[in-house]
Amino acid sequence: MSQFRLDASIRVEGSHSREIADIVEHEWRTAHPQSPVVTRQIGIDPVPATAWATAVKATFVPADDRSPEQLQALALATAEADQLIEAEALLFAVPLYNFGVSQHFKTWVDLVICDPRMRSGVEPATAGKQAVLVTVRGGSYAAGTPREGWDHATAWMRRILTDVWKLDLKVVESEFTLAGVNPAFERFKDLAQQIRAAAEQTAHTHGRNLAGTIRV
Secondary structure: EEEEEEEEEOOOOOOHHHHHHHHHHHHHHHHHOHHHEEEEEOOOOOOOOOOHHHHHHHOOOOHHOOHHHHHHHHHHHHHHHHHHOOEEEEEEEEEOEEOOOOOHHHHHHHHHHHHOOOOOOOOOOOOOOOOOOOEEOOOOOOOOOOOOOEEEEEEEEHHHHHHHOOEEEEEEEEOEEEOOOHHHHHHHHHHHHHHHHHHHHHHHHHHHHHHHHHOO
C-alpha cells in the first residue's frame, strides 16, 4: 500500500501548498508508518512540454510504425498513470498561478489522460480512490471581493479529479498567502492567519480521514 503525493509548486522553501500538504502526509504517515509515500515534484521536475502532443499523435499511428519519440512519450504517460493507479491514497498540492491552473499540473493531467486506463469517457482505474487536493491562492477570490470569479483553476481541478478520474475528493483551500509578502495585502495579515489556521485544521481532518480509509 502507498500514498501518491504530487506537488506543483515551483518553490520548495516557503511554499504554502507544500506546507499544508505536509500536514495531510503527516497524518498518513502517523497512521501507516511502514507504508511508502511516492512523490512527484512536477513543479521542479515537470513533464516535458511536448510529451502530450507526441503521445496523442502516437495513438493514431500503428504500434510498429511509431517513432522513438512517440514510444518514449507513451511510456511516460504509462509511468505517470501507474503512480496514480498503484497507490491506495492520493494527495495533490497545486497552487493558483496567474488566475489559472498551474501549467505543470495541466501538462501532467493531459499526459495521464493519454493512458487508455485514464482517458475521458472510460471508467478510470482510479475510480473510488480517496484523495485530497490542497490549493492555495495569493489573494482572495471569494464572493464579494474585487476578483470574485478570477480563480479559473479550482473548479477545473475538481472537474478532472472528481468527474473524469472519479476520485472521492476532499479539498483544502487557503487564501491571502501573499499577506506579509506583498504590501498591498498588509491589512489582511490577521485574516490571512485565520484562514491559514482553518486550512491547517481541515488538512489534519482530511489527512486523518484519508489514512483511516486504508486498512493494512
